Amino acid sequence: MHSARTLGASLAALTLGLIAPGVRSSALAADNEVTISHYFTGDLGRDAITKIFGTFEQGSGVKVVDTPTGHEDFKAAILVMAAGRNLPDVFSYWAGARTAFVVDSGALQPIDDLYQSAKLDAIIPASIVKGATLYGGKHYLVPFGYHYAGLFYNKKVLAKAGVTEPRTWADLLAACKKLKAAGVAPIALGSKNRWPAQFWFDYLLLRTAGPDYRAKLMAGQASYTDPQVQKAMKMWKELVDAGYFAKNPNADDWTDAADKVMKGEAGMTLMGTWITGYWDGLKQKPGEDYDFYEFPVIDAKVPKAAVGPVDGLVISANAKNPDGARKLLAFLVQDTASQAAWAKAQGALSPNIKVDPSGYSPVMRRALEVVSNAKAFAFNYDLATTPPAAEVGLSMFAEFMNDPSGYPALLKRTQEQVAAVIKK
């Protein structure tokens, strides 16, 4: 009987013992640790970010407790943490409608104090400060890197087919015709995960209806059945109908499309600058093996916009170590060596104007130039409209790529579904 009681007590102690270490470590965490969750894994810069955190730890004495999660899974992982009231001090997030959504939910804290004390407005271009960091008039996000989407192409393949830079829509059609005649799929697209198709919609709409109209559509103040959207989709359909896209786009990932261009099976792909990080990793030479064209001008009266995402870092409202989190954020954007290393590793552009562009590859230097000269910088579709609406649109793009013939009905259905979920 005695031993039975002892056993019972030991089991109880064991149960408590399993819980206790967790309690202790989280109590200690607040002082000299910053917890961070991010999607910079594998090809997207895992090694580089670990080194950068190491430099920060040495300089500040603050320990970075790092939880990386793959890009696609991150979207769910961060929500699980939020739902469990267990957000890390800092997490990476996409600037634009997604961050706005989290700000609206009250899960982030404003960091105007940090922008003031670290004078971040002086090192981040005004267009990015305005477009990516301010929500409801307050700063919430520190940009860590940004990207630009362009028509990335295989230099040898295009040269062989006699293609020169397409500056107009007619030029692009002619280029595709030449490539097809040369036995190469003119355009590769890997829309299995849907988002890679969005850049076609973005640029076609931005180049025909302009950034202001597009902003309205993204905010739910215009309709997918409007003639502007119909026109963009009709032009997209022209390309599909002419057989200019490589076969079965919905069966491929963006990396499959990148591989097709690299191997010369396809001529070009409309993709973000992270493709340079991917290709460089496969020993492709920027400027020699590959390069990019800007998306051609369709209507000369429409101001030229550049499309891309901004990777940001935010501080959660209930951060245990808000001071440490601020130190980390300031370091990550201010430290030019880290910013340069990061841009190189990820194929990103630095949001810090003090980073010397001579460290970029010739292709990335041109991307920087294009973005700097653009009249507007627009977030890609899934960062420009609210997450529930983006889900509807992304599926629409994949459905369109499968069969574009009934696009007016598709747009009508999209409008109905978007109207049901978008917050006006």
Next chain:
Amino acid sequence: MGRSLGWWRVALLALPLGVYGAFVVWPLLSSFAYSATNWNGFRLSFDLVGFDNFRALAKDPLFAGAMRNTLIWTVAAILVPNGLGFLLALGLERGVKGASFLKSVFYMPVCLSAVVVGQIWIWIYRPDWGALNGLLAAVGFPQGERAWLAEPGSALFAIIAAWSWQQAGLSMVIYLSGLTNVPHELLEAAALDGAGYWRRLRHVILPMLKPATIVVVALSVINSLKGFDIVYIMTGGGPFHASDTLAVLMYDESFKRYRMGYGAAISVVLFLITLAVITVYFRQLRKLEELTA
């Protein structure tokens, strides 16, 4: 002594019951509660919306599609892997050479995780260099080639085929154990009475396999209702929702569209369907036990 046994019970049950309560019962009850809210996952507060989520589900074409796909999957789950498993068991029971080796081979897919199975079949289904299209071309039927997972007409069935390939081994093992329970005397007696193989199968073996059939059918139905991981890996419910199951839609609504309340409502529907199936299953089992008792 009685008291000490009480201590034992409490001590031994505390941990598993605590875990079960915290990780099964509590989330289950929470799902019911959240299904009556418009919680978005990030916000700390939410509004009670009563049955609004369920009313919206009734009109949601995506939900109708996912429901239809889950139903197709459930019917296929009863017929395909169990039919295959049954045939394999019958074949291997009859003393084929190397039967034990073959049993291991057919059972092996069961040991693989859904991620591995999904990836293997993604390769098989690749439109450009996949084995299936290669095979079709090799046998002179290139017009049958397609992007199996990327076309809305074939995606769901392609996933079900991959899933059945994995499940068949499990059904086979259960049927094999059922077959060993068929008394030899009975088969011999039937043979002496002049019953051929088919009649023995129809009138002796099949009735004796009823318990095994109840088990494999119930397992298949429950596994098909849970169908998430392999879909998520192979198509993510795509292309454009063509292969959505209830479980995948629940995940998408909750984590991609930030509609936790709506996702919870789908999970409640899924729970009720599963509950109904399990109730029928246990009833059948009890009937069977009463019969054999």
